[in-house]
Amino acid sequence: MQMNSNKMRRELETRLAGDDRVFSYDREKEQMRIESKHTGKGITVSLSGVVAKWHIVKEKAIEEIVYYVEEGLRAMGETLQLTDHEKRIFPVIRSTSFPKEAEEGISFLYDNHTAETRIYYAFDMGxxxxxxxxxxxxxxxxxxxRIKEIALFNVRSLSTPLKEDQVTGNIFYFLNTNDGYDASRILNKxxxxxxxxxISGTMVLAVPHQxxxxxxxxxxDRGYDVLAQMTMSFFAGGHVPITALSFLYDDGELEPIFILGKNK
Known part of the structure; x- marks a missing residue:
């Protein structure tokens, strides 16, 4: 079976159909928008990105985006209250290309992090x-x-279970709990x-997706090549991609590095 943006659009319309749903399609940008009639709010999906992921993981790509849209629309319909729910405030890492405001022109709360990343602040809804x-x-x-202070405090309370892998004499540690805040642990100094x-060698970090x-x-030197390939693979397959670049960590500071031809 071949998949393209038109077929993906029809597939998503079928799976996300509902009396409260309105669909629109931007053919030029290959974007599909799903809105709730009740709230007037919606989610825009890049169809080309979903198609690219479908060619890698097939059905899982569709299931993921359907879940993301369903949960996102549900959350938009709920009333959000920060007071008395401080433990549900967390920081999330996004790329610098991520929008600074919602589609209604309302500014998100964010901070600059590195040349590649930005910190946004989120309210956990389950x-x-x-x-x-x-x-x-x-x-x-x-x-x-106050929101920023609470978020950074809360991210320090999250567990940090690591899986370890050795490749060509280098050690790689992976933190992947799928709680939505794995990349956010990069803020836990x-x-x-x-x-x-x-670590006995050079410490390098990567947050290819959330x-x-x-x-x-x-x-x-071979370790840099392995990390670059690994990071690109994760970046291409991630639900919320952040950056394919890595970061040197030295004395509490993060410095983005572009790995190219390290292994001569």
Missing amino acids: KTYRLIDSRIIEKEGWDPS GFLNEMENR DVLIIGDIRN
């Missing part, structure tokens, strides 16, 4: 989360700095400093 925007902050009467003390954090103990 199976999904909503990014906190200026409308929510104004409604709750909160100081944005205490955890990163513990790993720095554990559901994985890779930490490399790079002990030879």
Whole structure:
């Protein structure tokens, strides 16, 4: 079976059909929008991205995007309350190309992180989360700095289970709990400093998508090539891609690096 954007659009319309749903399609951008009649809010899906992923993981790509849209629309219909729910506020990492505001022109709360990444702030709603925007902050009467402080405190409370793999004399650690905040652990300075003390080579980090954090103990040039290939593979297959670049970690600072021809 061949898959293209038109076929994917029809497939998603079938699976996401409902009396409350309105579909629209931007043929030029190959984007499909699913809106709720009740809330007037919706989600825009890049069909070319879903098709590309379908060619790798087939049915799983469709199941993932259907789940993402269903949960996203459900969350948009719920009332969000920060007060008395502080433990549900977390930071999330996004690429610098991610929108700074919602489609209604409401600004998200965010901070610059590195040249490749930005920190947004989210309210956990169980199976999904909503990014906190200026409308929510104004409604709750909160100081944005309080939200940021709570989010960074909460990310430090998340567990950091690691899987370890050795390749060509280098050690790679993977954090992949699928709680939506794996990449966010890159903001846990205490955890990163513990790993720095554990590593004997060069410490390199990668957050190719939101559901994985890779930490490399790079002990030879081949390790950089392995990390670059690994990161690109994760980036291409991720539900919420962030960056295919890696970061050197030195004395608490992250520096993006472009790995090319390290292995001479």
